[in-house]
Amino acid sequence: MKIITAVIKPFKLDDVREALDRIGAHGMTVTEVKGYGRQKGHTEIYRGAEYVVNFVPKARLEVAVPDALAEAAVDAIRTAARTGTIGDGKIFVTPLERVVRIRTGEANDEAL
């Protein structure tokens, strides 16, 4: 099993969710985060006081998938989240040791 973490532009969240749904990866966790890579931040000015804000708002999603679905999931996310401009984000794939469904106690592949 893998846990796939993606940091993407927030407005792309719905597209990514639909794409993952289509390939059979149901369920994800989403948080609102701030970050930067190559994308520059912006400057805010309040009555003459300038503040440079380096961090850009992003959406971070985590989805757990069986090994068989991992490649398809990464491709789905990449295609749906891509705009072609700097700041599209990154996808991280990490091995997942164990999964348990809380309500039923099902484990691993049955819990995904």
Add this chain to the structure above:
Amino acid sequence: MHPLISRAGLAAAALIAFSAPAFAGEANIDAADTAFMIAATALVLLMTLPGLALFYGGMVRRKNVLATMAQSVGATGVVSLLWFALGYSLAFRGDGALIGGFDRIALLGVGVESVSPFAKTIPEILFMAYQMTFAVITCALVGGAVADRMKFSAFLVFCALWLLIVYVPTAHWVWGGGFLARLGLIDFAGGTVVHLNAGVAGLVAALMVGARQGYGRENLAPFNLALAVIGVGLLWVGWFGFNGGSALSVGPRAAFAIVATHLSACTGALTWSAFEWASRRKPSVLGLISGAVAGLGAITPASGFVLPWEAVVIGALAGGVCYWACTALKQRLGYDDSLDVFGVHGVGGALGTLLTGVFATAALSAADGQAGVSGLLEGNPSQLLAQAIGVGVTILWCAVGTWVTLRIVDALVGLRVSADQEREGLDLALHGEAMGL
């Protein structure tokens, strides 16, 4: 009986005898004026609660929002009670050149028929209440200069002492028949008493308390400018009571004052915004509301004395000059007046008071067969001199009085929070509360 007890008894009897409420004969209470002034009093209180609370609260950092609002609420409580107990009497009674009288301590002696010589057609208690709301907002305004770093206890004690040391004397000199009024100074609703006082006190306080940690280096961006906009909305509309109500009676003068107020706010907002647009490429919402407040502060002393077109000019000048004061001047001199109390209220109030001497139009202040007050444009340059003296005296007394007040406060409770408390945030450190997510 012990001589001290009988002497005390005589004093008490005398106090009660001399505070007996005035009876009918002098009173000429007008229902319309009274209704209008009750509404005006409510409008001015709304400017502090929640107008100023929202305006200031929205502009500080999240960790200090509640503490900043607490200052407005706390000031309302302390100043109102002290005004009732002592302030009103010392400001608006008696005929001293420097200070008022003691015959309205705790409002003993104010009866159903009582009337103030300064507002003959409304009940005296209403005149007292209206003036109370002015004292409240003046003290609350000062807090903006030292936002994010002053102890709550220090602020409350400051309000109490500063009211008596600076506000009450100034109010007496300008409005209570004191020496500045006798000199010919005209200040319709508080260019000197309210705005210049608050501004100068703010500057002195900012210098004495010192800059915020990280000023000039860290991000001190506002928590939520939407709150600030709502706050200014309440201030703008409330100002109709602040300036309109300063006519102390319902009628054309109040209406002229309200129109002047509104037009000055509009031009102030657009002028500040225009300067900002030109120099920064983007006109900010903060700039629009700051310009509006600058226009409102500047028109305050002039509102019952100038024509609408003159109010437009005053607003435009205020928008430009205060923009410069809050950006270029502040940066050049390097002081941390967090919410620009000096740049907007101090500079705006002084400017407006002087411009009143330029634009005063006699027709607006003529009453009961007496000619009104003319300014420079109507051929009376001496008015400008009276205004300048008023501004100078106010600045001097306020600066010294504020310095003395803060030295006392510092000795009693200390002025500034600790570095750790400032880092943690005043909401949590001083009030044990947090805004949450």
